[in-house]
Amino acid sequence: MNDLSEYIIAPDLSRVRLTRRVVGVDQTGSEVAQDVIEERPLTIYLNSQEIVTAMTIGDYPEYLALGFLRNQGMLEGAGAVTQIDYDAELEIVVVRTSAPTNHEEKLKKKTRTSGCAVGTVFGDMMEGLDGVVLPKAQLRTSWLYALAHKINTTPSLYLNAGAIHGTVLCKEDQPLVYMEDVGRHNAVDKIAGWMVQEQASAGDKILYTTGRLTSEMVIKCAHMGIPVLVSRSGFTAWGVELAEQVGLTLIGRLRGKRFQCLAGADRIIWDADLAQIKDEPKKSGRKGAA
Known part of the structure; x- marks a missing residue:
């Protein structure tokens, strides 16, 4: 395991435009300019299967796709992640694995969560939680x-x-x-x-x-x-x-x-x-x- 001490701050401003300057008026009717957050769709594929389209600011799409699939339990039994391809024009990211995954079974059940923009959990929310005991870190x-x-x-x-x-x-x-x-x-x-x-x-x-x-x-x-x-x-x-x-x-x-x-x-x-x-x-x- 790596134990990195490097401070990494996101978002990565070099890859996408993350804010847009919008001109409007304030409560007095005076003109006001405001930087507002960009929001764009990102469609995540696992091998050849489309999984979900997430609304995101657009930075670090590879991390988002990999982390989403990992936290949904869709990479279990999949072997190694062999490749992550991001197409900025099509706004898709494809995570490829060395072996088939259990994503089809997961996709049969969706749970709406309390997440921002109506989050979704695929499969049983509690799956894999039984027996989990975290380290007693001070x-x-x-x-x-x-x-x-x-x-x-x-x-x-x-x-x-x-x-x-x-x-x-x-x-x-x-x-x-x-x-x-x-x-x-x-x-x-x-x-x-x-x-x-x-x-x-x-x-x-x-x-x-x-x-x-x-x-x-x-x-x-x-x-x-x-x-x-x-x-x-x-x-x-x-x-x-x-x-x-x-x-x-x-x-x-x-x-x-x-x-x-x-x-x-x-x-x-x-x-x-x-x-x-x-x-x-x-x-x-x-x-x-x-």
């Missing part, structure tokens, strides 16, 4: 506060145009890989695809997201083998229940000095001096749904 509160500050002040599409979710793969107090997209599940899948491609270890990592901590977000994190999931946003009851089931440390509403831990509190090391932690400025950093 989490220092000093890491949480350091990560929140670094992530909220890092240049990003959100700070430029808003209307977008971010997901960051971290180790201790260091962000490693930063992905953004219009849907939080797309951003997580890009992280998953990167981890598969780079053979990155998972047991010592933290996954940070701006999205809600729902059941499918916990399931994705569990399937990726990451023991800590952190968000600026809130929880759902099923998300908390599943986190407890698999041994996931679940942190939500991380803003300034505040956070809530609804699963895995016994693995937290309370080493931060709150008197030294600054409150988050109201007009800076990311916003998340409460």
Whole structure:
């Protein structure tokens, strides 16, 4: 396994146009120009089978396709991924494997999820979760506060145009890989695809997201083998229940000095001096749904 310490920030501005300048008017009728997020379809194929069309900002299509298929369990029994082909003109990406996969059985059942833009899970959401027990990784509160500050002040599409979710793969107090997209599940899948491609270890990592901590977000994190999931946003009851089931440390509403831990509190090391932690400025950093 590789354990990379390189900080990789996305999106990749060199490959696609990710924002567009739009001119309109404000509440006074005065002209105003605004950078808005581009949104385009990406159709994912597994070998010769069309799987899904996702709405995405368009960066890192290979990571998104690979991570999506991995998190859907469609690469099980498929052998090695031999090739990933992306056609920007046709807006398709094809993931090729050395052996047949179980995707046909998966496609028979679809579940609408609480994901942005109506997420979809193929097959049984709980499949493969029985018996999953994540590593009992300790989490220092000093890491949480350091990560929140670094992530909220890092240049990003959100700070430029808003209307977008971010997901960051971290180790201790260091962000490693930063992905953004219009849907939080797309951003997580890009992280998953990167981890598969780079053979990155998972047991010592933290996954940070701006999205809600729902059941499918916990399931994705569990399937990726990451023991800590952190968000600026809130929880759902099923998300908390599943986190407890698999041994996931679940942190939500991380803003300034505040956070809530609804699963895995016994693995937290309370080493931060709150008197030294600054409150988050109201007009800076990311916003998340409460």
